[in-house]
Amino acid sequence: MAPVSPVTPDDVRAAAARLEGVAHRTPVLTSRTLNALVGAEVFIKCENFQRAGAFKFRGAYNAAAQLSPDQLAKGIAAYSSGNHAQAVALAARELGTSAVVLMPEDAPRSKREATAGYGAEIVTYDRYTEDRTALGTALAEDRGLVLVPPYDHPHVIAGQGTAALELLDETGPLDALLVPVGGGGLIAGSATAATDLHPGIRVIGVEPEQGDDTKRSLDSGARVTVPVPRTIADGQALPTPGEITFEINRRLVDAIALVGDAEIVAAMRFAFERLKIVLEPSGATGLAALLAGRVDGLPPRIGVIASGGNVDTRRFGELLA
Template identity: 75%
Template sequence: MTTTPPVTLEDVRDAAARIAGVAHRTPVLRSRTLDRLVGAEVFLKCENLQRVGAFKFRGAYNAASRLSPEQLAKGIAAYSSGNHAQAVALAARELGTTAVILMPEDTPRSKLEATAGYGAEIVTYDRYTGDRVALGEALAADRGLTLIPPYEHPHIIAGQGTAALELIEEVGELDALVTPVGGGGLIAGSATAAKGLLPGIRVIGVEPEVGDDTKRSLEAGERVSIPVPRTLADGLAANVPGELTFSVNRRLVDEIALVTDDQVRDAMRLLFERLKTVVEPSGAVAPAALLAGRISSLPRRIGVILSGGNIGARRFAEILGA
């Protein structure tokens, strides 16, 4: 019996039409230096230049724009370590509604300030002791808000997949697509788009070494939970894959590579010094895997999603100075 996948290429195309003119169609960056260091042709999809500084606006707006007038009148809730928070806050503002966001107490100040700057109310919690899903669901229920999760929703996944859709539309054939992996929404949407357009493409995810829940889960054939990781890539500090995203990724993702904080730092430095591009640690894990030789059987033409650039100047300097 064939089951219908939760997200299809047509869903991604529909999301692309919905966000057109609202989200940016971000540029694709090339670098001969990067190609030489990696040993392949690398195409960087610059989601660090997306609205709110990350790919997350794609999914947030796609999901929020489908809410009923009654739901929008009551407001939106979300939980996030930063980028989804900003995305939902901006989507709410664009749609004329309000947002309440549950965020970890140790979220980088730049992300807290940006989320508040978009008009959202922020409620904090301890990410190492609190269950953000349970807390977020309780917050939404108490206030009568519609909860927009960071990745466990088909409209979120479809929206995130529009980044890969745009990349392939612009550059054509790719042998591989490399994306960061946190909860799994970006790679699930990207894999759906990429394999729908290019059935032979390899889809490769990258996680922090200390946050390898998706790699472990794919190897086990079921979702595996780990302690909440402490990593430079705070946006990827998930401890278990999403149920919906894992159902997609176990079918479509070919490989998971792991990188250290030092490798992430080196990639951030290279992107800044040689390509004049600022990315946050989570956004640097995909090029870090390429530069560190963590991708097996290196393909010839590789698409890479730089997922975000939300990092303050002081924190950026601290990381590169370490």
């Protein structure tokens, strides 16, 4: 008997209804130049245009909106390298509550400033020597706050899956879907929605070469921990897949492609120069896998989730210089 998933397609559809009129229905871009380069028809779901600049708002709001009035009155806690931090801060503001967010000391300045700008209190830690999950859990307990984790929660996963739901609603059937992988929430939710709508679709995750914990985990059949990655894709610099996300992804994800930092920069440059959009490094990894030929046996119609665009002008210029 197949195991019961903690996240169902109905959960994703319920999240979509909850997000209606709150989250943006982000555009889907196509490019004849890109199609010619890769030899396939490509559809890019631009979550860089989502509220707070990334797909994370979908999951954060879906989770926070299901809290009770008493829980909301206490406030929300989160831990994040940046995009989930901003998403939780904005979701808390939308729902009339407060947020305290644990962020690494080396988180991009623009992400720290945006998080504070949405009204959240920021507490910092060293991502290379301290355990953010333990620190974040303790912070929430000490202050009596409700913890909204960045990926390993059914409501968060269901919310993230609405990006793929919207993409497929607009494009119709696709042969493959490329999704950036950090903790695994976006791909777990996307795979849940996509394989329900189109059972034959290939779901392919994309990780930075220096942070291949999900690939190693799926290859071995158990969660693997790697050293904290040092990569420009800061949103994917995680050492271990989530527990819930891994159990979903081991059933629904077909493969993981790896990309190097130089390939990520090349994809950011292509997106800026040819598609006229700004992607942060983590948001460009799916496109990087296509452009660098990291996906074997490309099928005719491919969806790519461009997961975010939160990069400040100084950093963007440095990377593309």
